[in-house]
Amino acid sequence: MVSCGLNGQGTDGDGRAPAAPAGVTAAAGSATSVHVMWNRASGKPEVTAYEVYRGTTKVDEVPGSQHMVDVTRLKPSTLYAFSVRARDPDGRLGPPSERAGATTPAATAADERAPSRPERLRGKPAGSRAVQLSWAGSTDDRAVASYDIHQGTTKIHSVGGAQTATVVTGLRPGTRYSFTVRARDAADNVSSASGAVRITTPAGPGDGNGVGTGTGMAPSDFRATTHRKDGAHYLDLSWTQPEVDGVITEYQIQLDREPVTSLVWGATPPRGRAAYSFYVGREAGLSQRVRIRAKLPDGTWGAFSTERTVTTGQ
Structure with a gap:
């Protein structure tokens, strides 16, 4: 797990290759195909294309606006590992993502009958x-x-x-x-x-810039408390993550409606309930409003959680 510094701001990436795509998942679509999906990159540098690899072999390339692909012509009953790399307008290729594995099911001989209609x-x-x-x-x-x-x-x-x-x-x-x-x-x-x-879809008020409130895909059952250790106060958060296709790898945390930090999970983001604790200073009796929101697999921000008020030293 990695957390960015206060205000959650990083470098703009100018002159640097794109970061590795996050949240890569793979699921067998048939005995000969696997569906690969990843979180769409946002921010800078701009991504113009994604390259999809099976092991070390490049098997597909899609535009930067696309974040899923079906890899075909595979073998039945076989375990495959897939990764994704992002490329910017200058042709710089970022590092490979974490690998995602999927096993194709066994082939069925002389099966010509399609499933029933959903x-x-x-x-x-x-x-x-x-x-x-x-x-x-x-x-x-x-x-x-x-x-x-x-x-x-x-x-x-x-x-x-x-x-x-x-x-x-x-x-x-x-x-x-x-x-x-x-x-x-x-x-x-x-x-x-x-x-x-x-x-x-409704014309929701979410504007994705850290000020709007959004209307969907919000963390639920959000709780906030504080604890004191070695003279310092820490804010303890826990929540149930939104149910999405793909993996949520990043959250933005706001205090008094201003971004203060970004929480970025490592290679294996948690599922279901999540928790995070961070330093907020040494002043007792300080009251602050806190809320969080998730960056969804498509690269957009989800809605904010319920806002909670916490006071250090209580």
């Missing part, structure tokens, strides 16, 4: 930049390997066959979207599309 697709906004989707699971004569999520006619994500819900992030406020889901088996047979669900 039914009862439902959805609702999760703030102004995300939606939550859920559906009834499909059936297959062998097994459902994955579900493909489509926005309009474009596949935007894939989840494992045991998963019947997901969160789609990176959307625009005040915009109408149409989503469908298709089931896929290990032989790459794909079902017909579910019925479409149409969702309009």
Whole structure:
């Protein structure tokens, strides 16, 4: 775990290669494909492309606006490791991300029957930049390997066959979207599309600049206390992390509505409940309002948690 200094400001990265992409995940889509996803980089230097590697072999390249890809032509029943590197406009290539592994399922001989169509697709906004989707699971004569999520006619994500819900992030406020889901088996047979669900994201007040409050993907059950050690006071925070597709690797912490530090998890970010403690000074009786927000896998900021007031020495 790494925390930035007060005000959470770093260098702008001018003249330096991009950082390693964070939050890389991999999930088998079929016996011959794996869906790789990562957190979209934000800030400087600007990222113009991502290179995706299987082991040490480059297998794909996508524009900087894309943060997921399907790697195909793989072997069944095989463990693969994937990593991602970012490239800036000057061609500088950043270091590789942490590796994410996935094992493709076994191939099924002479399987030509597609899974049944996913039914009862439902959805609702999760703030102004995300939606939550859920559906009834499909059936297959062998097994459902994955579900493909489509926005309009474009596949935007894939989840494992045991998963019947997901969160789609990176959307625009005040915009109408149409989503469908298709089931896929290990032989790459794909079902017909579910019925479409149409969702309009609200025009939320979140402005992503540290001042707005946002409306979705907020940390929940946020708690704040203080403790004293060796004459110094520390602020102790704990919260339940937002449920997102991908991995949350960074949080911004604000005191009295001003950013004071950034919390950046290391190679293995925690799941579910999280906690963090940091130094706030030696003055007793100091009252401050504290809140946090997460940087989502698509690179946007989620909504702020409930704001708590804490007083040192109490």
